[in-house]
Amino acid sequence: MAAKIEESPRKARHLEELRSAGYVPISRAVLLLARMRVVDVFRFGKRILPRRPVCLLSLVVGKSRSIGIDFTVATTRPEVERAAVQITVRHFTLFGSEIAQPQEDREFALFADPLGQVQAQCFLCPPPTGARWRVVELARQADERRIGVLGSMRPKTRELSPVPPLNEALKGRQRYWLEYYLGEAEKARDRQTATQLLSRMIFLERRATDMRSLRLISDINQVILDFSKQEKVAVSAKMQNELTYQKLLTTAFDNSLPLSKWLLSEAITLKNIFGAPHAEMAKVSIPAGENLALRLLAAYQAGYAPVVETIQGQMPDKPGDIPWVKNEELLSFFDRP
Amino acid sequence: MADRPSPDTAIADIDRSFEEACVDAKLSLFARGGDLEEAHLLAYHPPVQRNPYQQMLYASAYEHSFACFPLIDHTEAAPPPVNAPLGVHYHWVHRVFANCRSSRDAKKAVFRFFDTLDKHRQADIKIIWTVHNLLSHSAMFPEEEIELRAGLGSRADYIHIMNPSTVELCGRYYDLPSARTFMVPHPSYFGVYGDYISPEQARFDLGVAPEDKTVLLFGSLGPHKGTRQFLEELSELEANINTRLRVIIAGAPGSASYMEDIYRLVADKPRVTLIEHHIDDQAVQRLFRASDAVLCPYDVGLNSGVAATAATFGRPCVVPDILVPAMSAANAGIIGFNPSDRGSLATATARALEARENPSVEAALYQWAEHHRPVAISRLFFEALRERW
Numbered sequence: 001m002a003a004k005i006e007e008s009p010r011k012a013r014h015l016e017e018l019r020s021a022g023y024v025p026i027s028r029a030v031l032l033l034a035r036m037r038v039v040d041v042f043r044f045g046k047r048i049l050p051r052r053p054v055c056l057l058s059l060v061v062g063k064s065r066s067i068g069i070d071f072t073v074a075t076t077r078p079e080v081e082r083a084a085v086q087i088t089v090r091h092f093t094l095f096g097s098e099i100a101q102p103q104e105d106r107e108f109a110l111f112a113d114p115l116g117q118v119q120a121q122c123f124l125c126p127p128p129t130g131a132r133w134r135v136v137e138l139a140r141q142a143d144e145r146r147i148g149v150l151g152s153m154r155p156k157t158r159e160l161s162p163v164p165p166l167n168e169a170l171k172g173r174q175r176y177w178l179e180y181y182l183g184e185a186e187k188a189r190d191r192q193t194a195t196q197l198l199s200r201m202i203f204l205e206r207r208a209t210d211m212r213s214l215r216l217i218s219d220i221n222q223v224i225l226d227f228s229k230q231e232k233v234a235v236s237a238k239m240q241n242e243l244t245y246q247k248l249l250t251t252a253f254d255n256s257l258p259l260s261k262w263l264l265s266e267a268i269t270l271k272n273i274f275g276a277p278h279a280e281m282a283k284v285s286i287p288a289g290e291n292l293a294l295r296l297l298a299a300y301q302a303g304y305a306p307v308v309e310t311i312q313g314q315m316p317d318k319p320g321d322i323p324w325v326k327n328e329e330l331l332s333f334f335d336r337p
Numbered sequence: 338m339a340d341r342p343s344p345d346t347a348i349a350d351i352d353r354s355f356e357e358a359c360v361d362a363k364l365s366l367f368a369r370g371g372d373l374e375e376a377h378l379l380a381y382h383p384p385v386q387r388n389p390y391q392q393m394l395y396a397s398a399y400e401h402s403f404a405c406f407p408l409i410d411h412t413e414a415a416p417p418p419v420n421a422p423l424g425v426h427y428h429w430v431h432r433v434f435a436n437c438r439s440s441r442d443a444k445k446a447v448f449r450f451f452d453t454l455d456k457h458r459q460a461d462i463k464i465i466w467t468v469h470n471l472l473s474h475s476a477m478f479p480e481e482e483i484e485l486r487a488g489l490g491s492r493a494d495y496i497h498i499m500n501p502s503t504v505e506l507c508g509r510y511y512d513l514p515s516a517r518t519f520m521v522p523h524p525s526y527f528g529v530y531g532d533y534i535s536p537e538q539a540r541f542d543l544g545v546a547p548e549d550k551t552v553l554l555f556g557s558l559g560p561h562k563g564t565r566q567f568l569e570e571l572s573e574l575e576a577n578i579n580t581r582l583r584v585i586i587a588g589a590p591g592s593a594s595y596m597e598d599i600y601r602l603v604a605d606k607p608r609v610t611l612i613e614h615h616i617d618d619q620a621v622q623r624l625f626r627a628s629d630a631v632l633c634p635y636d637v638g639l640n641s642g643v644a645a646t647a648a649t650f651g652r653p654c655v656v657p658d659i660l661v662p663a664m665s666a667a668n669a670g671i672i673g674f675n676p677s678d679r680g681s682l683a684t685a686t687a688r689a690l691e692a693r694e695n696p697s698v699e700a701a702l703y704q705w706a707e708h709h710r711p712v713a714i715s716r717l718f719f720e721a722l723r724e725r726w
Contacts, residue, residue, distance in 0.1 A: 203600050
């Protein structure tokens with residue numbers, strides 16, 4: 001290896017910079033033990049990550065949801081290096097069969113920070129049911145020896161309190177805090193906070209699931225914004241309109257697709273049944289009841305002038321349930337007496 | 338000079354020596370049955386793989402008794418071991434600076450490059466230069482690059498330009514001897530990329546709704562492409578044109594720090610899709626067919642393969658003003674904006690989206706593409722070269 005370094009001044013420079021920051025190469029003996037998966041290489045001091053992946057086999061102890069791994073990763077580059085280290089956590093049964101897990105629960109990409117600015121990074125890897133063994137593998141994504149690592153490859157139960165303030169979580173890289181606040185935002189149907197959180201998660205990891213979630217929320221924002229520009233919908237006792245839109249014609253909206261697309265699909269079905277709206281047939285009665293708000297939006301989308309019929313003169317307090325939309329927002333659609 | 342070698346043996350036999358390539362070239366011309374007195378050899382440098390430009394430009398070489406072959410190391414060019422005139426055709430000359438770490442290195446590289454050119458001239462090797470840009474997109478050593486281009490311009494026997502304003506525009510930085518220039522436009526990509534996917538299929542594949550006004554920013558990502566600034570101004574642009582845009586950005590990623598900026602800017606924009614890898618030739622059609630307009634929000638540009646690709650797929654394209662003359666025949670399909678007035682980008686985008694609604698614009702773009710198909714442009718190129726050489 002030494003001969004190779006002499007061949008390349010750039011490699012020698014990386015090595016020198018890492019050494020001066022306290023990172024040392026892993027000795028041959030330790031590397032050999034690491035290859036046998038029996039030594040926690042980066043636990044006892046700063047080490048330079050070698051080209052070949054380093055693994056550790058350990059027994060699964062505890063089943064807490066907060067089991068995780070902490071690392072600091074450094075690079076000789078002047079800027080943060082995205083996905084410089086890939087960590088793969090695989091779980092096995094007692095008899096050595098690997099337990100299948102989704103990629104996002106199994107693979108984690110760590111940032112490498114410039115020397116002198118390293119930040120701790122943590123991810124949670126709770127064991128799945130039936131797991132008895134765990135193999136943690138650290139692999140360098142960079143093609144050069146410029147990455148230094150410090151931390152234990154043996155997962156531990158983490159203390160998940162106190163919860164950091166939202167602003168702090170938004171600046172950090174800890175996905176579990178961002179997910180925690182996202183859960184809170186979902187409960188509160190707070191789309192604005194959810195947008196901030198998801199934007200941060202997308203910036204950090206560019207996961208397709210996060211992008212999809214943000215797209216759905218952004219779409220709901222747009223639908224609500226468009227509808228709020230319309231006049232409020234009249235609410236009255238039963239009217240004698242020829243068309244009555246009693247219940248949804250397609251499956252209920254469940255946030256598995258953008259609301260605008262669901263509305264278009266429902267509106268097309270509605271027009272197919274009622275015929276295209278025209279001057280004499282533009283009004284459609286929407287009896288209060290299940291999914292009232294969705295039916296209202298779909299009727300509006302289809303081009304009808306919806307009139308909401310109350311039930312026994314009463315407008316319901318909850319005009320349906322649209323994910324991420326607050327009840328007050330839905331109620332604001334109606335011109336309630 | 339250590340340029341990037343071309344590792345793709347599917348494009349050219351890179352193990353062949355320069356001398357062997359010359360002999361093979363002459364033999365292939367002989368096999369074709371043409372007049373050997375007319376045979377010309379053209380070695381091009383640097384050869385590029387992913388950009389099909391060189392293959393397009395040389396498409397009709399044999400018709401004109403030219404045999405073209407890649408020259409990985411241009412210092413190897415020497416009088417050929419066959420009785421045929423040889424020319425070295427230079428393209429993206431900034432690669433001279435590939436391994437330079439300081440302006441001192443860059444100066445040395447320029448000196449070495451000129452030395453090689455002078456040796457070409459002493460050996461009666463013609464020097465041809467295609468001016469692709471005013472300066473390279475991400476010029477690391479602008480002063481040295483200007484010196485390099487000025488020196489190449491003064492030494493080149495023939496200078497191929499694709500934009501009629503090239504001499505004037507380059508004049509801001511360096512002189513090009515207009516007497517030695519000849520104008521042959523950029524070819525379209527007619528017949529180059531796969532083209533069989535319908536717009537409806539393309540939009541469906543990419544998750545673009547039929548009613549979405551979709552713009553495409555295509556090509557390798559880097560500061561020169563104006564993508565960062567475009568994303569920063571996107572909300573303002575949408576407000577100005579009163580349209581929510583669906584944006585697709587596709588191309589090979591740029592430097593890590595640049596990409597961090599792009600990731601940050603797209604993170605809160607769910608209507609922006611970032612496809613950060615090289616786009617396969619068969620996949621190019623999907624992106625262009627799914628789009629209503631193509632944007633090239635560059636700060637500067639002399640020629641644009643992206644605009645030519647957009648025209649090939651019948652899509653209007655927004656380009657910097659100085660690029661418009663290069664594709665003036667495409668009429669209303671090529672819409673200029675003034676890079677120093679960012680507001681003009683919004684106006685141009687609105688015009689491009691409007692143009693998409695006009696079938697005559699699409700027809701004009703197809704006509705331009707057909708007229709500028711690679712074989713036709715290649716013929717013009719070799720005819721022009723023949724006249725002079």
